[in-house]
Amino acid sequence: MNYEFAAIEKKWQKKWLEQKTYAAVTGDPRPKFYGLVEFPYPSGAGLHVGHPRPYTAMDIVCRKKRMQGYNVLFPIGFDAFGLPTENYAIKNHIHPRIVTEQNIKHFTEQLQMLGFSFDWDRVVDTTDPSYYKWTQWIFLQLYKKGLAYKATMPVNWCTSCKCVLANEEVVEGVCERCGAPVVRKEKSQWMLKITEYAQRLIDDLDDLDYIERVKIQQKNWIGRSTGAQLRFQSSAGDAIEVFTTRPDTLFGCTYMVLSPEHAFVKKWEPLIKNYAEVQAYVDAAARKSDFERTELAANKEKTGVRLDGVVAINPANGEEVPIFISDYVLATYGTGAVMGVPGHDQRDWDFATKFGLPIIEVVKGGDVTKEAFILKDDTGIMVNSGFINGMTVKQAIPAMIDWVEQQNIGVKTVNYKLRDWVFSRQRYWGEPIPMVNCPKCGWVPLPESELPLLLPDVENYEPTDNGESPLAKMTGWVNTTCPHCGGPAQRETDTMPQWAGSSWYFLRYMDPHNDEELVGRDAIKYWHQVDWYNGGMEHTTLHLLYSRFWHKVLFDIGVVPTAEPYQKRTSHGMILGLNPHSFVNLSEQEQAELVKKYGSEDSAKRHLVEQFGEMADHPIVKMSKSLGNVVNPDDVVQEFGADTLRVYIMFLGDFEKAAPWQTSAVKGCKRFLDRVWNLAERCSDSMEHTPANEMSIHKTIKKVAEDIDAMKFNTAIAAMMSLVNDYYANGCTKGDLHTLLLLLSPFAPHMVEELWEQLGFAAREGKMACEMAWPVFDENKMVEHEKEIAVQVNGKLRSTVKVPADCDDETVIAAACADEKVQKQMQGMTLVKSIVVKNKLVNLILKPEKQLHLDK
RNA sequence: GCCGGUGUGUUGGAAUUGGUAGACGAGGCGGACUCAAAAUCCGUUGUUAGCGAUAACGUGUGGGUUCGAGUCCCACCACCGGCACCA
Numbered sequence: 001m002n003y004e005f006a007a008i009e010k011k012w013q014k015k016w017l018e019q020k021t022y023a024a025v026t027g028d029p030r031p032k033f034y035g036l037v038e039f040p041y042p043s044g045a046g047l048h049v050g051h052p053r054p055y056t057a058m059d060i061v062c063r064k065k066r067m068q069g070y071n072v073l074f075p076i077g078f079d080a081f082g083l084p085t086e087n088y089a090i091k092n093h094i095h096p097r098i099v100t101e102q103n104i105k106h107f108t109e110q111l112q113m114l115g116f117s118f119d120w121d122r123v124v125d126t127t128d129p130s131y132y133k134w135t136q137w138i139f140l141q142l143y144k145k146g147l148a149y150k151a152t153m154p155v156n157w158c159t160s161c162k163c164v165l166a167n168e169e170v171v172e173g174v175c176e177r178c179g180a181p182v183v184r185k186e187k188s189q190w191m192l193k194i195t196e197y198a199q200r201l202i203d204d205l206d207d208l209d210y211i212e213r214v215k216i217q218q219k220n221w222i223g224r225s226t227g228a229q230l231r232f233q234s235s236a237g238d239a240i241e242v243f244t245t246r247p248d249t250l251f252g253c254t255y256m257v258l259s260p261e262h263a264f265v266k267k268w269e270p271l272i273k274n275y276a277e278v279q280a281y282v283d284a285a286a287r288k289s290d291f292e293r294t295e296l297a298a299n300k301e302k303t304g305v306r307l308d309g310v311v312a313i314n315p316a317n318g319e320e321v322p323i324f325i326s327d328y329v330l331a332t333y334g335t336g337a338v339m340g341v342p343g344h345d346q347r348d349w350d351f352a353t354k355f356g357l358p359i360i361e362v363v364k365g366g367d368v369t370k371e372a373f374i375l376k377d378d379t380g381i382m383v384n385s386g387f388i389n390g391m392t393v394k395q396a397i398p399a400m401i402d403w404v405e406q407q408n409i410g411v412k413t414v415n416y417k418l419r420d421w422v423f424s425r426q427r428y429w430g431e432p433i434p435m436v437n438c439p440k441c442g443w444v445p446l447p448e449s450e451l452p453l454l455l456p457d458v459e460n461y462e463p464t465d466n467g468e469s470p471l472a473k474m475t476g477w478v479n480t481t482c483p484h485c486g487g488p489a490q491r492e493t494d495t496m497p498q499w500a501g502s503s504w505y506f507l508r509y510m511d512p513h514n515d516e517e518l519v520g521r522d523a524i525k526y527w528h529q530v531d532w533y534n535g536g537m538e539h540t541t542l543h544l545l546y547s548r549f550w551h552k553v554l555f556d557i558g559v560v561p562t563a564e565p566y567q568k569r570t571s572h573g574m575i576l577g578l579n580p581h582s583f584v585n586l587s588e589q590e591q592a593e594l595v596k597k598y599g600s601e602d603s604a605k606r607h608l609v610e611q612f613g614e615m616a617d618h619p620i621v622k623m624s625k626s627l628g629n630v631v632n633p634d635d636v637v638q639e640f641g642a643d644t645l646r647v648y649i650m651f652l653g654d655f656e657k658a659a660p661w662q663t664s665a666v667k668g669c670k671r672f673l674d675r676v677w678n679l680a681e682r683c684s685d686s687m688e689h690t691p692a693n694e695m696s697i698h699k700t701i702k703k704v705a706e707d708i709d710a711m712k713f714n715t716a717i718a719a720m721m722s723l724v725n726d727y728y729a730n731g732c733t734k735g736d737l738h739t740l741l742l743l744l745s746p747f748a749p750h751m752v753e754e755l756w757e758q759l760g761f762a763a764r765e766g767k768m769a770c771e772m773a774w775p776v777f778d779e780n781k782m783v784e785h786e787k788e789i790a791v792q793v794n795g796k797l798r799s800t801v802k803v804p805a806d807c808d809d810e811t812v813i814a815a816a817c818a819d820e821k822v823q824k825q826m827q828g829m830t831l832v833k834s835i836v837v838k839n840k841l842v843n844l845i846l847k848p849e850k851q852l853h854l855d856k
Numbered sequence: 857g858c859c860g861g862u863g864u865g866u867u868g869g870a871a872u873u874g875g876u877a878g879a880c881g882a883g884g885c886g887g888a889c890u891c892a893a894a895a896u897c898c899g900u901u902g903u904u905a906g907c908g909a910u911a912a913c914g915u916g917u918g919g920g921u922u923c924g925a926g927u928c929c930c931a932c933c934a935c936c937g938g939c940a941c942c943a
Contacts, residue, residue, distance in 0.1 A: 213860060217938065220859060225942075244943060257943095302941085328941045338943045346857085347941055417942055537937075574937095618935090651881070653869060657862080658936080665868060668881045671896095678896085715870065718880035725880090728897085790876040795924045797876055821910095835923055841875050843923050 005641030042103035063746035077124035126501030133452035154184035223417025243334030248396035252362035261331035430495030438482035577629035643748035650713035692730035
């Protein structure tokens with residue numbers, strides 16, 4: 001009986017598919033469990049080894065949950081709108097729909113090849129009109145709630161391609177494809193008011209079972225800060241509003257800065273004597289590419305122009321302060337204007353130093369002539385600050401807020417870094433936005449009855465020269481009638497971003513074929529929310545936040561019963577590859593040759609860095625085509641089988657951390673499965689457990705179950721390997737194997753089913769292994785009657801002794817002192833103290849007899 | 857700069873959360889089987905000294921707390937990830 005994995009895997013995959021073994025049943029009386037993985041973008045390259053890591057992990061969790069009696073929903077689908085497909089279509093003149101269909105077919109085959117227990121009847125495809133109908137429907141609800149609005153926003157414009165780029169296509173300020181600088185261009189765009197939900201998106205994290213780093217990253221991204229909004233009177237008559245987190249430093253404000261885009265700049269034109277100079281600065285700032293802006297930020301070199309002819313009044317001390325414009329003040333954060341407090345803000349200090357502005361110390365302790373003084377805590381003492389002198393910063397902040405509110409020149413307020421979601425893309429391969437622009441009525445939503453608004457076929461998928469979506473050229477589609485007045489009107493030609501379809505897909509899985517509703521009442525009532533969602537850290541701030549936002553909106557309008565979509569969120573580490581250019585990854589021969597050629601190992605390494613860049617210093621790097629270190633799962637399955645790939649990918653390291661792929665280590669896992677397979681011929685017919693294995697079996701049941709729940713798959717597998725080693729050492733029975741197969745079933749489902757069948761368990765139980773109940777452990781069988789106790793003398797391990805389990809301290813100490821090795825240590829010493837840790841360890845504290853006398 | 861994380865044998869990684877460091881793999885070495893090789897099975901494998909029992913050292917560095925520290929505290933170094941002129 002040979003382990004012919006290729007045939008075995010195919011056989012069971014076919015059977016599972018035909019029998020719909022893993023179908024979830026809406027309304028089933030068993031407790032439900034909804035496990036979710038991020039659905040893939042079906043790229044032309046096919047599945048990458050990165051995909052199976054989270055998929056196998058959740059597959060194991062879900063398979064175990066099924067065995068534990070849950071009705072499990074474990075779905076998969078395809079997030080198929082997006083740029084790579086569109087770019088491929090542009091290049092090869094193939095309709096993106098055809099490319100998408102091909103890619104989905106390929107992905108489906110690959111996913112099935114790996115034996116994931118997805119419910120294949122619930123597959124969703126975001127590009128399917130029956131799906132995006134509901135994506136559009138949600139947009140209409142957002143619009144109705146006033147959460148979608150049109151605004152003129154800067155977009156990324158590639159100066160060479162002459163087209164609009166998504167943020168993801170801009171890498172370090174240049175176009176990802178052609179490398180030309182990217183500048184900002186104003187464009188009217190649909191925006192979603194995610195900022196209105198900022199506070200709830202922070203607050204509701206408290207009740208969720210998300211791993212801590214996800215919560216922290218989301219909170220940082222939303223970037224809440226509390227402070228005050230203050231009003232400065234200006235000689236122009238307008239009051240300048242600023243936001244500050246440090247109202248206590250108001251007495252130290254010696255100037256003000258507006259962002260170049262601030263509305264007052266233009267408004268005050270007649271008053272500004274040096275307006276030409278100001279205008280030139282504003283123009284230059286607008287022309288600056290993102291790249292130049294970030295460069296400047298790094299250099300900390302501040303630029304700016306004083307508005308000659310206008311001044312402001314510091315409300316704290318009534319003094320006149322000059323007003324500047326500078327691009328270090330962002331138009332998009334706070335009010336687009338700041339008060340300059342050079343004594344206690346490094347950027348302000350840099351600016352004030354450059355422009356020769358006064359620097360006032362208002363918090364004692366530093367030397368503001370040398371640098372800004374910033375305390376991490378709020379214990380600093382106020383000076384030069386009128387009525388708050390002598391207070392700590394902690395006391396001064398509320399005191400100042402009280403004062404400005406009394407004077408009616410400011411209020412306590414909160415600001416967020418989070419900005420509204422730019423929802424328009426000037427692209428073809430996305431969901432059409434169901435809005436019509438009527439010259440009489442303005443923007444009018446399409447009636448829900450007209451959904452889905454189908455994406456029309458176009459001849460050319462390239463964006464137009466002026467940055468319009470290719471849809472703009474489809475005049476037959478664009479020109480329509482106003483749903484409101486019936487007059488001639490035009491459709492929105494921008495499409496939705498890729499994040500749209502993935503913001504609610506988990507709901508559609510609950511009821512994927514419903515034509516009447518996004519998700520049926522019964523289905524949502526039964527499945528409720530996702531119990532466990534695993535995905536990459538790279539989606540923490542965009543996808544995860546966007547989908548939480550949409551879910552809250554759907555909750556507010558009564559479509560879903562929970563305010564949060566996912567109860568639990570975990571995250572996996574990336575799979576990295578070995579850097580073929582790194583010295584340590586070269587073969588001994590290659591290393592020797594290089595050392596010979598360049599004289600020493602150090603100069604050989606230096607040569608590699610010169611040749612391949614700094615990355616050559618890093619032996620473990622991201623997989624990339626250019627390095628040629630990409631591992632294709634197909635090849636691994638071909639050579640070792642899907643079960644081996646699954647076990648290896650779970651064994652290679654801590655699931656939450658990045659881990660390098662090492663092809664050489666895969667065979668260790670193959671060997672493990674072979675050893676399990678070979679046990680079938682070695683085992684005796686008894687269904688009883690081998691007495692010598694009994695304890696290990698029960699301990700392993702406990703360990704594997706706990707480790708799966710904690711996503712410590714690597715140690716779960718190690719425990720099973722140990723058990724197999726025990727079986728080899730002690731011999732094993734069919735009964736021993738029966739238990740092992742059940743534990744291994746979530747990890748290596750194909751091989752387990754085959755053995756299960758061949759050993760006659762399938763016939764005997766009338767079930768596949770994956771349909772069996774998860775084994776239970778017996779605490780009593782895990783009790784050891786004798787314990788090996790570590791004996792330390794003065795904290796150093798000297799020996800071990802065996803004592804009865806749970807015996808009292810005196811027995812342990814007596815046994816320890818009787819030990820030969822300990823006796824040696826005790827010569828000339830007196831036992832002054834002993835510490836016993838039950839069933840584990842005893843530490844004997846000895847002192848020389850002489851010294852003991854001296855002590856007295 | 858800010859936030860988060862990591863640092864353990866030749867190597868991927870374990871360590872019940874303060875209690876026998878190196879589980880389980882990979883690689884190496886030795887043996888069995890074989891005409892031979894592969895596969896398989898059985899040993900062995902942190903470093904140094906010693907024939908040996910054993911001893912000393914050992915979890916990035918330096919201090920500290922403790923009967924006892926990979927684990928806790930302080931300072932530092934290196935690397936990884938995220939954000940970044942956010943007022």
